[in-house]
Structures are given as structure tokens and as C-alpha cells.
Amino acid sequence: MFVACSTLCFAREPLERALRLIAELEFDKFELAIVEDGQHLRPTLVGDDFEAALQQVRRGPSLTPSSIHLDFGPVNWNDQAVRRRFDAHCRFAKALGVAVLTMPSAPLGTPLEQEIKRLSSLVDTAMRDGLVPTLVTDSGTLAGDPQIAVELCMAVPGLGLTLDPSYGLQGSHKEVEFDLVYPHVQNVHLRDTGNKPGEFQVRVGQGLIEYARIVTQLQRYGYNRALTVAIIDRPDNPFEREVEIRKLRLLLETLI
Known part of the structure; x- marks a missing residue:
């Protein structure tokens, strides 16, 4: 296992500065967030200009990308242009030497059979480029329902x-169910979280996330990938x- 830092920790900074701040905090690995409404790379940019996106990442310090957190936002996955864009992101990840691709699953209420069909096609594409596709337990x-998450897998x-254990404290499913x-x-997003409304992100040590238990459980199953610090950069965060x-x-x- 190793510790990485998500670029979402510096979501309000330009990407190059975000990567420099990650390096200054003595990380050597990072998760690259590609989010349609974000300030860094966006899926439309990567899909339309693959080489420019690569150069933008490589201009930063010599950090190793451990995973890509990809969120297209609400799109029609039956649209061939969207599928070509996803294909481009898989090639982009391969060019960066990234193994893990993290994505959101469909919203609650989506028929399970429909989501299985969508994911089967996306996973086939990702695996052809040597990627490990994953869903966030949002x-x-x-995938926020642990039983359904396992069914999908x-x-x-x-x-x-x-795994994002914050949702086990803030969602409708108890942490132990996870x-x-x-x-x-195949990837983990971590911050500290309380169990009250408005406590999705709190100061480290003031929440209820059991980091040692999480690591022990991961070790039990031979996990050897990233523990990704994912403290989301928001203007109203009550901490530095x-x-x-x-x-x-x-x-x-x-x-570890």
C-alpha cells in the first residue's frame, strides 16, 4: 500500500499549481481528477485534444499518477460521441501509465440490468487498455449500497x-455494512467525517473514520494499491x- 493525494484537494487551483502543492506536501503519487465541472482537466478537453491534456499533466513536477477519477457528469452513454470520448480517456490513462480508473455508478433508482449493460461495455473497453475500472461507493x-455494489462487481x-468510507457515516447504510x-x-478515498449533517469533511481526528480498521480489512484481502487523500477543496471548509x-x-x- 502507498499514500497518494487527489488533485481535488486543490480543486480551486490551476492544475500545474495543484501538482506542485502536492509535491511540496511530500507526496510522490497523485490521483488525477478529470471532472466536467472542475477547474483542472475536463473530459471534453481530454476527449478533443489528447496530446494537449498529456502535456498539461507532464508540465508539473515529477509525480507518479496512481489513478484517474473520471466524472463525465450527466451524459447519454448511448451517444457514440460520448463512447469515443471514454475510449480516449482509456488511452490517455494508458499513456500516463495509470492502472486504476475510478468512476461514478448510475444514480439511485436506475434499473440494475440497465447499469450492468452499460458497465459491461465500459469495462471491456477499459480492460483492453490494461486498466482496472472501479465505481465509487457514493x-x-x-454503488453506495454495498449489496448492490458487490452485485455489480x-x-x-x-x-x-x-471505497469511500465517508458515505458509510453520512449515507443510509451503516459503516459495518461496507x-x-x-x-x-481497488482504490480508496479518505478524509475524516462525522455522522451529523454538515460533517462530511472535518478536521483529521475530529471525525469517526477508523483508518486502522480500514487498513487492516484491506490487508486481509491483499490490497496493495493507494490510500488516496481526498479532502475536497471547498471555500467553506472549516480548516486549513x-x-x-x-x-x-x-x-x-x-x-502501512
């Missing part, structure tokens, strides 16, 4: 999960971002 999506060979997903975990990011890095490094 409580607003199908069983129905779509090669599909894994990105023990089901550990055999399928660099201080909390550094604290969480140091804490996680003592556990």
Missing part, C-alpha cells in the same frame, strides 16, 4: 470498487487545507 449512486467481470465490499476494493492534508498523509503512513 451514497447518491447504485459479480455481474461485470473485471469491475472493482473505490465490510462486504473489501474483496472488490494544507494542514489537514499533511496530517492525514502522516497518519496513513504510520499504518
